[in-house]
Amino acid sequence: MRLHVADHPLVAHKLTVLRDAATPSPIFRQLVDELVTLLAYEATRDVRTQPVRITTPVAETTGVKIADPSPIVVPILRAGLGMLDGMTRLLPTAEVGFLGLRRDEETLEAITYANRLPDDLSGRQCFLLDPMLATGGTLVASIEYVLARGARDVTVVCLLAAPEGLATVEAAVGDRAEVSVVVAAVDERLDERAYIVPGLGDAGDRLYGVL
Numbered sequence: 001m002r003l004h005v006a007d008h009p010l011v012a013h014k015l016t017v018l019r020d021a022a023t024p025s026p027i028f029r030q031l032v033d034e035l036v037t038l039l040a041y042e043a044t045r046d047v048r049t050q051p052v053r054i055t056t057p058v059a060e061t062t063g064v065k066i067a068d069p070s071p072i073v074v075p076i077l078r079a080g081l082g083m084l085d086g087m088t089r090l091l092p093t094a095e096v097g098f099l100g101l102r103r104d105e106e107t108l109e110a111i112t113y114a115n116r117l118p119d120d121l122s123g124r125q126c127f128l129l130d131p132m133l134a135t136g137g138t139l140v141a142s143i144e145y146v147l148a149r150g151a152r153d154v155t156v157v158c159l160l161a162a163p164e165g166l167a168t169v170e171a172a173v174g175d176r177a178e179v180s181v182v183v184a185a186v187d188e189r190l191d192e193r194a195y196i197v198p199g200l201g202d203a204g205d206r207l208y209g210v211l
Contacts, residue, residue: 001170002180006042011035017182018159019200028206029082032131035159035184036086040159043127043157043182045090047071068094069124074099075113076130076142079204083129087157097144101138112141122150126138131203133161133183135194136168143169147177155180159203162196 014035017023023031049064068091075084077100088094100114118124126146133139133156143154154177156169161183173179187196200206 001166001173002178003166003186004042004180004182005186006039006182006184008038011184013039014038015159015200019198021201023206025206025209032082032159032203032207033086036083036157037089037128039157039159039184040087040090043087043155043180046180048125049092056141057180066091066146070095071127072097072121072126073127073129074117074142074146074168076128076138079131079207080129082203082207083131083146083157083159087127087129091127099128099142101141108131115145117146117149120150121146122152124151125153125155126151128154128156130156131159131170131207132188132196132199133158133165133181134196135162136165136172139169140172143177145174152177154178155182158183160185160196160199162190164190179211 014031018028018031041100049065050067051062053066054061054063071091072095073087073091074097075081077098097117098114099117101112116158131137146154155171160180161181166181169181187199189197191197
C-alpha cells in the first residue's frame with residue numbers, strides 16, 4: 001500500500017476550517033468539495049492515458065486522453081457523496097458507482113447495505129471516496145468488494161486517516177493489488193469510540209445533519 005499525504009498550504013488551511021466545530025454545514029460542504037478537488041489532483045497523478053492525434057489552430061500534434069476503459073469513481077455512502085463533485089470535476093470522463101456501507105457502532109464492523117457497481121472491474125482504475133479512514137473496517141470491506149470484481153488498481157481518497165486504520169488497510173491488502181491512499185492529513189489516534197483525534201467529528205453528520 002502506498003500512502004500520500006497532500007502537503008500544501010491550501011490543503012492545510014481548508015482542513016483547519018473543516019476541523020472547527022463552529023463551521024456550519026453549508027461552509028463545511030463547500031470546503032469538502034474544494035479540498036477533494038485538490039486531493040484529486042494528487043490521486044490522479046498516475047491515471048492511465050493513451051495518445052491521440054489532434055489538430056490545433058496551427059498544426060497537427062499528438063496529445064493524450066484518459067485511456068479506455070474509463071476509471072470509475074465510487075463514493076462510499078453516505079458521507080462519500082460529499083466528495084463526488086470535487087472528484088468528478090477533475091475527472092469528468094470517469095463513470096460513477098455507489099457502495100453503501102455503515103459501521104456497526106457496537107462491533108465496529110462494516111455492513112454493506114447497497115451497491116451499484118459493474119460486475120466486472122477488470123482493467124479499471126477505481127477511486128474510492130470516504131472522508132474518514134478511522135478503524136479501516138469500512139475501507140477494507142470496500143477494497144475487498146472491488147477486488148472481488150477484478151479491480152487491481154485502487155486509489156482511496158480520504159480527508160483524514162488514523163494510524164490504526166492505515167495499518168489495518170495495509171495488513172488486509174498485502175500484495176494482492178496496487179492500492180494507494182491519498183489523504184489531507186494523518187491524525188494522532190483513535191479515541192475509545194473509534195473517532196479520529198483531533199479529527200473533525202462525524203463527517204456525514206456535518207455534511208448533511210444528524211439523521
